[in-house]
Amino acid sequence: MAHGPAKSEVFAQLGEELRCVRIGQGLSAGELARRCGLSRSMLSRIENGQTSPSVDTLQSLAEALEVSVARFFCRRNGRPDLSFVPAGAGxxxxxxxxxxxxxxxxxxxxxxxxxxxxxxxxxxxxxxxxxxxxxxxxxxxxxxxxxxxxxxxxxxxxxxxxxxxxxxxxxxxxxxxxxxxxxxxxxxxxxxxxx
Structure with a gap:
């Protein structure tokens, strides 16, 4: 019987995608947390895969980032990370x-x-x-x-x-x-x- 990924792996992937979208839009964790009415510590736990966000929280995050909820479940297998920050744009x-x-x-x-x-x-x-x-x-x-x-x-x-x-x-x-x-x-x- 084939099993899907463990819950902890799903939470970790969701958190990575959330962080990727947030950083890609130039938002600090504090700013996104404020927009969604979350504490910074809760957002940190979600991004680090330590907790599972509710559907309402996922919807709030998606709306604040102007993406669909499905965006957080995209897999990026085989795509190496790259971070480029132009001068003065940190x-x-x-x-x-x-x-x-x-x-x-x-x-x-x-x-x-x-x-x-x-x-x-x-x-x-x-x-x-x-x-x-x-x-x-x-x-x-x-x-x-x-x-x-x-x-x-x-x-x-x-x-x-x-x-x-x-x-x-x-x-x-x-x-x-x-x-x-x-x-x-x-x-x-x-x-x-x-x-």
Whole structure:
């Protein structure tokens, strides 16, 4: 007797398609959640395949994205992911727990495979307070584009200038401990296994 895909696989595929449509339209998760009357955490659980949305929720999402509900059930087998973001066209992201003065711009997103890769352009506004207590699973890559700063990772503090790079485990407390010269901007890439 042939069996169809497991429920968890269906939820994961639905979530991937939803995220693909949202990102393709240049919408942040927060904006789509607001349009649909959902919490950001609920939208995140749907996009990550952790929960099954109701039919009403699917309809609300489809209407907000101006697509049919059937679009979320399209299979993209054999189609490799590609993310191209023209200069200046990254998606402004309001990250949960975002520190005042730190501005995040998502520069790409791939939906296939078991690895989640999120590249951000981070800009510190003038006078932004330092913050060195970020913690998240996975690996972090930081490449300083402009300015000078002291960056903390655990007990270690490094002085960084343009062109300097860091690669480290993100579970240790880390972040900008002090701004030495403005304006500060850096590329931050998070690499983690999908949950």
């Amino acid at each position: 998606i402004r992201v309001d990250r949960m727990g975002e520190v005042a003065g730190f501005r995040y711009e998502l520069l790409g997103h791939l939906l296939s495979g078991n690895l989640c890769v999120e590249p951000y352009l981070v800009r510190l506004q003038a006078g932004a307070p330092p913050f060195a207590d970020f913690q998240q699973p996975g690996l972090q890559f930081v490449y300083l584009l402009s300015g000078r700063l002291r960056y903390r990772h655990g007990a270690r503090v490094l002085e960084m200038g343009p062109g300097d790079a860091l690669l480290f485990e993100g579970r240790a407390p880390h972040g900008v401990e002090a701004v030495l010269a403005e304006p500060v901007s850096y590329l931050a890439v998070t690499l983690a296994a999908r949950q």
